[in-house]
Amino acid sequence: MEKHKLPDLLMDGVNTAAGGRYNQVNINGVSRINGALSAHTCKCDGVMKLNGDLAAEEIEMNGNLNLKGNLKVGVMKLNGVLSGEGGLRGERCEMDGMLKLKGNCEVEELIGEGVFHVGGLLSAGVIEFGLHGLSEAGEIGVESLVIRKKGNAAWGRLLGGMVPKFKIGLQAKVIEGDTLDLEYTNAEVVRGGTVIIGEGCTIGRVEYTGELTVHPGAHVGKEEKR
Structure with a gap:
């Protein structure tokens, strides 16, 4: 151009x-x-x-x-x-708010906090995200993923009418990546190298090739080292 x-x-x-x-x-x-x-x-x-x-x-x-x-x-x-x-394709997305896509989201970096809803695949090199509500994606594929709970009163007032019951968490069918560090995440399958299943997580099956750490407050149905 x-x-x-x-x-x-x-x-x-x-x-x-x-x-x-x-x-x-x-x-x-x-x-x-x-x-x-x-x-x-x-x-x-x-x-x-x-x-x-x-x-x-x-x-x-x-x-x-x-x-x-x-x-x-x-x-x-x-x-x-x-x-x-x-859908969305890009290099870097810095956000403080809500991202709602019916298609796929493919970015090199997704950094910020708030809520995201991705109807298809969420693909990224690096995701570092603080949750202020219920976020979801069909599948997530990354190199590095860090998810933290960040809810506060101001976000509760902002999103209260858009997010049912203002539940804070991440939902996905499959999460796959080299390094995964999760909190308040609900997934059928988590697959990675180094995996940390933190507080508030409910995971059906974890497959890992390196190290696995599970918080006492998390629930994992099955652990499988490959």
């Missing part, structure tokens, strides 16, 4: 625009964009509804993004809620 030859898209207040290719997209307020959007940088303070795919090298979202298509990004900073009908 030759960003110096592309126009900018600047929107303030309540506006509607067509999709297209831009250098910078800067939105303050409430916007609706009809059609696919690609940009070098995309920053939104407010609410953005996009009827199509979104591709950007850098995204900073402070508010609410509703995406009808797929998201492709280099680096994304999310402070708020991102809801997508498709």
Whole structure:
């Protein structure tokens, strides 16, 4: 993308625009964009509804993004809620909020806290995430995964209407990775090299090739060293 030859898209207040290719997209307020959007940088303070795919090298979202298509990004900073009908592919996602995707999520790094719902596969090199509600994915495949419980009163007020009973935990059918360090996780199968099953976990079967540590407060149905 030759960003110096592309126009900018600047929107303030309540506006509607067509999709297209831009250098910078800067939105303050409430916007609706009809059609696919690609940009070098995309920053939104407010609410953005996009009827199509979104591709950007850098995204900073402070508010609410509703995406009808797929998201492709280099680096994304999310402070708020991102809801997508498709999937996400990117290098790094830093978040403090909620990520909801019906498709897959494939990133090199997912760092932050809040809640995520991934309908398909969550694939990453590194995930370090603090749970403030009930998060879930169909399957999780990583090199390194660290899950911690981080719930607090402020998040309870924010997510109380969106997360039933504000339960804190991670649910997945299968979690697989080289290094896994879990808390408050419910999974049918956990498979890895070095595995730590921490407090609040309920795991059907753990398969490991290196070392396994199980917290006294966790429940593991079957342990199998390979």
